[in-house]
Amino acid sequence: MSQRSVLVVEDDPGLREIYADVLRDEGWAVHAAEDGLEALNALRGGLEPCVALIDLRMPRMDGWTFIDELRRGGWDRVPFIVLAAHYQLQDEARRVGARWWLQKPVGIDRLLETVAEACASGGGS
Amino acid sequence: MAHRRNDQAAPGWAGTADDLEQVLRLAAGPITVQDASGRLVYANQAAARQIGFATAEEFLAAPIAEVMARYQLIDEDGRPMPLEALPGRRALRGELEPAAIVGFRVQGDPIPRWSVVQATPVSEDGHVRFVINAFQDITRLKDTEDRLRILADAGAILADSVDYPSTLQSLAELVVPRLADWCVVDIVESSGIRRVAVAHPDPRKRAVAEEVQRRYPSDPDRPGGVGDVIRSGRTNLISHVTDEILEAAAQDATHLEMIRGLGLRSAAIVPLIARGQVLGALTLVGAESGHVFEEADLPYLEDLARRAAVAVDNARLLHEAKEAIRLRDDFLAMASHDMRTPLQAVLANIQLAARRLGRTGADDAQREAVRDNLAHAERSTGRLALLVGDLLDVAMLRSGHSLTLERSEVDLAALLMRVVADHQATTRTHRIVLSGALDTPITTDPVRLERVLDNLVGNAVKYSPAGGEVTVVVSPTDADVAVAVRDHGIGIPASELEEIFEPYRRGSNATKLRGIGLGLSGSRDVIRELGGELTVESTEGEGSVFTVRLPR
Numbered sequence: 214m215s216q217r218s219v220l221v222v223e224d225d226p227g228l229r230e231i232y233a234d235v236l237r238d239e240g241w242a243v244h245a246a247e248d249g250l251e252a253l254n255a256l257r258g259g260l261e262p263c264v265a266l267i268d269l270r271m272p273r274m275d276g277w278t279f280i281d282e283l284r285r286g287g288w289d290r291v292p293f294i295v296l297a298a299h300y301q302l303q304d305e306a307r308r309v310g311a312r313w314w315l316q317k318p319v320g321i322d323r324l325l326e327t328v329a330e331a332c333a334s335g336g337g338s
Numbered sequence: 339m340a341h342r343r344n345d346q347a348a349p350g351w352a353g354t355a356d357d358l359e360q361v362l363r364l365a366a367g368p369i370t371v372q373d374a375s376g377r378l379v380y381a382n383q384a385a386a387r388q389i390g391f392a393t394a395e396e397f398l399a400a401p402i403a404e405v406m407a408r409y410q411l412i413d414e415d416g417r418p419m420p421l422e423a424l425p426g427r428r429a430l431r432g433e434l435e436p437a438a439i440v441g442f443r444v445q446g447d448p449i450p451r452w453s454v455v456q457a458t459p460v461s462e463d464g465h466v467r468f469v470i471n472a473f474q475d476i477t478r479l480k481d482t483e484d485r486l487r488i489l490a491d492a493g494a495i496l497a498d499s500v501d502y503p504s505t506l507q508s509l510a511e512l513v514v515p516r517l518a519d520w521c522v523v524d525i526v527e528s529s530g531i532r533r534v535a536v537a538h539p540d541p542r543k544r545a546v547a548e549e550v551q552r553r554y555p556s557d558p559d560r561p562g563g564v565g566d567v568i569r570s571g572r573t574n575l576i577s578h579v580t581d582e583i584l585e586a587a588a589q590d591a592t593h594l595e596m597i598r599g600l601g602l603r604s605a606a607i608v609p610l611i612a613r614g615q616v617l618g619a620l621t622l623v624g625a626e627s628g629h630v631f632e633e634a635d636l637p638y639l640e641d642l643a644r645r646a647a648v649a650v651d652n653a654r655l656l657h658e659a660k661e662a663i664r665l666r667d668d669f670l671a672m673a674s675h676d677m678r679t680p681l682q683a684v685l686a687n688i689q690l691a692a693r694r695l696g697r698t699g700a701d702d703a704q705r706e707a708v709r710d711n712l713a714h715a716e717r718s719t720g721r722l723a724l725l726v727g728d729l730l731d732v733a734m735l736r737s738g739h740s741l742t743l744e745r746s747e748v749d750l751a752a753l754l755m756r757v758v759a760d761h762q763a764t765t766r767t768h769r770i771v772l773s774g775a776l777d778t779p780i781t782t783d784p785v786r787l788e789r790v791l792d793n794l795v796g797n798a799v800k801y802s803p804a805g806g807e808v809t810v811v812v813s814p815t816d817a818d819v820a821v822a823v824r825d826h827g828i829g830i831p832a833s834e835l836e837e838i839f840e841p842y843r844r845g846s847n848a849t850k851l852r853g854i855g856l857g858l859s860g861s862r863d864v865i866r867e868l869g870g871e872l873t874v875e876s877t878e879g880e881g882s883v884f885t886v887r888l889p890r
Contacts, residue, residue, distance in 0.1 A: 298678035
């Protein structure tokens with residue numbers, strides 16, 4: 214993929230939109246999915262994101278399950294950032310083996326820095 | 339029969355041989371004599387009655403087969419005891435003073451009698467001529483021992499009572515058949531009285547009882563029934579279940595026939611009481627094995643019931659406590675999610691708008707005005723985010739849990755400048771001055787520290803309503819770093835200096851000023867979680883100094 218891309222997995226439509234706006238303004242390609250299932254389908258359809266931004270609490274397929282699926286489906290080289298409103302987010306992030314996690318609300322500077330850092334750490338794309 | 343009393347009795351008593359025979363014959367303890375071949379040659383009245391003969395003569399005249407058919411010998415563990423193991427036989431084989439605990443299960447009486455049997459051989463020229471067997475009844479002692487053992491076993495079962503219905507079933511199985519033939523436990527639950535345990539050693543009998551209960555559910559209003567005992571909290575003892583009682587309890591002829599078939603003889607329904615509340619009832623029934631409950635048994639049975647009740651009570655309290663924790667965790671998760679999600683949207687939108695503003699074609703004055711609006715909205719959102727974090731932390735700490743800290747190396751200067759700038763933007767009458775060794779390196783949870791300092795600087799502004807200088811001074815030592823926030827405001831009355839750290843308290847001179855959030859109580863708790871201390875010095879009317887001291 215020529216343009217660096219972010220897979221945003223977030224059930225709140227307002228947040229999906231603002232994340233996409235913030236990232237696109239900085240030149241990122243964004244694929245937004247409203248839950249783990251939709252994101253998983255995008256990956257199965259050949260999407261190759263540089264980084265995934267994942268919420269935890271979502272309907273149909275939540276972030277915990279989606280992260281499991283990433284590992285099981287061979288997408289474990291895609292770096293991911295947990296971006297959630299969970300109370301003990303640090304504990305949850307450790308539990309799912311996340312290297313990056315951001316507690317909502319996070320400022321856009323920090324968000325962009327973390328996305329760039331995670332993407333740069335990845336093996337490919 | 340006339341009792342003979344002789345105050346000048348033995349050793350000088352010169353009774354005749356008949357007198358001695360009389361003494362032996364009527365002695366309260368059973369005595370028997372066997373000859374050298376082991377044949378029974380003498381038995382007194384008590385010995386005869388012990389195995390169901392009316393007189394000693396009848397006993398001695400009875401053929402050996404008939405005697406043997408009348409009773410079964412058992413050892414201490416309830417296993418059949420061979421004749422050779424009896425002390426009399428052992429004495430004949432040369433043992434000097436053999437003794438043993440022997441149980442007699444006499445035909446027609448399901449409850450064994452227990453005796454200590456002591457044999458005394460009488461020898462002449464080195465040959466045993468005969469053996470005297472003396473019996474001492476220890477049935478009551480054995481009962482007491484059994485009951486104590488049941489109580490101890492019950493204690494062990496009940497101690498493990500997270501799931502009380504299965505615990506109560508184990509308890510019921512423990513007491514049958516040792517204490518009763520049937521044991522039933524009923525528990526009061528929100529939907530009514532529920533039968534949680536039924537035990538009888540014979541599964542067929544259990545099936546019959548279940549069938550009775552299914553076809554004729556017990557009437558909770560029946561006088562003397564389980565419902566009645568639970569309502570009154572008083573034990574109902576029916577020592578002897580008569581046919582009239584069964585007739586009164588039966589709902590029709592079939593029912594009567596069925597309950598007659600269960601062979602109920604004696605019953606005690608004991609309330610399960612803990613902390614003054616009746617939680618249910620323990621029903622013990624004697625049937626085929628002949629258990630009979632008397633008034634004298636009640637303290638023991640009530641003790642057993644009390645232990646069961648305490649176990650049920652504990653299990654319920656534990657369940658309630660777990661439920662409360664689950665509700666709290668659910669609340670925290672929901673509150674966190676529901677408040678932080680919209681905050682994220684507001685914050686990101688404001689920040690993105692500010693960025694985009696730089697690229698639009700608005701003139702400088704317009705741009706500056708919008709930038710001011712956005713900066714204000716951003717600060718407010720930041721403060722709201724801090725408050726939400728505070729609320730969640732306080733909820734966690736109040737329920738006795740510690741926080742999950744996220745420690746990292748903190749840029750103290752940047753953190754303090756942010757706090758000072760945020761508050762300076764809210765006031766024109768105060769001047770907030772930052773000084774001291776701002777570049778002191780420290781490793782702690784930056785988010786928590788920022789919230790506490792934000793709270794302290796906010797208080798300093800709030801409680802110096804006339805305005806003036808608020809100073810924030812950083813002074814490190816080798817081991818720790820102190821951040822002191824000083825104001826020249828209303829101060830705190832000396833008598834209230836410690837009280838202000840209690841939840842939801844503020845100084846009596848500060849009633850007009852209101853606020854929510856971490857508060858001083860939460861701030862102190864958070865600083866303690868970080869391994870530090872939050873202290874105060876104050877003079878009413880002159881101002882206060884709050885000092886956060888943290889390990890470096």
